[in-house]
Amino acid sequence: MSTDNVLEALPSDPSQAVKPLRRGRGDAGASADKCLIKAVGLTKRFGKKLAVDDLTFEVHPGQVTGFLGPNGAGKSTAMRLMLGLDGGGGRTTFDGVPYRELRDPAREVGALLEAKAFHPTRSARNHLRMLAAPSRISDRRVDEVLELVGLASVAGKGPKSFSLGMSQRLGLAVALLGDPRVLILDEPANGLDPQGINWLRSFLQSFAESGRTVLVSSHQLAEMAQMADHLVVIGRGRLISDLPTDEFESRWSLKSVSVQSPQSEQLRRLLIDRGATVQSPHGDAFVVTGLDQAQIGDVAAGAGIVLHELATRVASLEEAFLEATADAQEHPIRTTSDLSAA
């Protein structure tokens, strides 16, 4: 099947695809179209297992918020709670209104929860028309979103033969149908190739820049770090961190210095005396945390110790992420307000 050449149909500049926010909805002036999401005390239990545990966070307009956590952390469950699909504790409001009470949900909030949520033989176009009907979204808009996600050439086909990436894009098309001011996307990058991920990133960024609200989940930190301005990180159903992406990175990227010296024993003792932590000694080499490269160099020079290697290593974001989510229960919750209080 000609599923591969479909990628070429992705519009080259996704920012062109984002319409400016509608104005003059009536009431509150310039901010009328911006939507703040507040999730308070989200809780979901499956039998004995607490899948989402008293989760509270906000998603602000004008930026991409990443919803990050390892597989099984409770991201999908939390999103389903937010949309009133699952019964559970807590409350989520979109500008003060719970999802179920939105007057025209598709025009307010676009959601992608599962990539392959379609009937295999109902054509992509009919699938969209069906889901567009309750909000009286025109057939023209259906063709527009098909074009936008690069599926126009297969619009008449049943999605049975769609790759995971194409399925994700059909799901994204559903979310975009009502030209909503909020997007909630569950792992939309799964199955996309690097080109598709790039496209998604710039699309979401221009979507957010137009003043709209985006919550996008992933279990891959590297992917999220590039896509999101803000990260809500959860592990085992609980909030671990709620920080701007760069603050999350600097907070969690642990620096260490790898050192190699023929007089390694002597140097290690000196460094430990200075309060450093020495890890993984191996022959002449060892790793130091707690002192930076220059301080270690000074110590060595002061004692006349020869250095064969002195190099700073920054733990990868993935390591930081693992560290951050490793033992969710044992780490205190860190939020922006904690930081500014410190």
Next chain:
Amino acid sequence: MRGALVQEWIRLRTLRSTWWLSGVSLVVTTMLAVAFTLTAGTSTAARLGLPRGAGSPAVLGDQASFALVLSSAMQMTTLLVGLIGVFAFGHDYRHGTILPMLTSVPRRNSLASAKLVGVALWAAAVGVLCIALSAVVLVVVGGGRFAPGVGFADGRTARVVGGTVILVVLFSLIGLGLGWLLRNVPAAVSLLFVLPVAVEPILRVLLSVDALHSLAGAGRFLPFTAGGQLVAYTTKVDPSVPEAFRNDLSPLAGGLTFTAVVAVLLVISAVLFRRRDA
């Protein structure tokens, strides 16, 4: 609610199975109508206990055998339309489309009502078309096969026709209820077929044994058995029917019994639908 109805209309129309099942219903019903028309005389003779075969006078079909042709849809269309009902929720749970449907129509009562109305109307349309085709068969093939005076202008025949449409609609709703409750297409399809075709007949035979004599009448109230009375031309017991399968329930009583069972199934499903996770 209007939007949800439009959505349901698109959902039904854009499923191949809807068209297949409806098309097969029409074809099979027409074939059955032809068969019932050609054998109208024989079945009338059997029912009335008249002599048949070589030498005996030819028997013409009576009004009951005429009505039987018009109710041909009760044979297969009921089950096929029941499948359309099963798929109403069954497909959405099987393929995960229940999620985008509930995000586009977050009020569960609206979504469910739309499906109910959509499936019931579709089933009614299929039922009416089946009857129309049966009528065409009577006009085209029936000439000279029925006794004088037998025809469409008959009160009880009109009731059988109405009962046929109601029965077809109730079957579509029982299918819908099974798919909704079980959220599992194979399980719902199995029940839809096994209950009327195997379970109830077996129960009726069991209930008719002497040891259960005092319960013998209870078999009449088994839901599908009772529902079948909707298309009964007469409640007079037919001597050609084995004792275990005779039924003297009036069409109204039978129809209400079946309707009550369907209603209970739908209410339980609706309550669970509001409570369960999507």
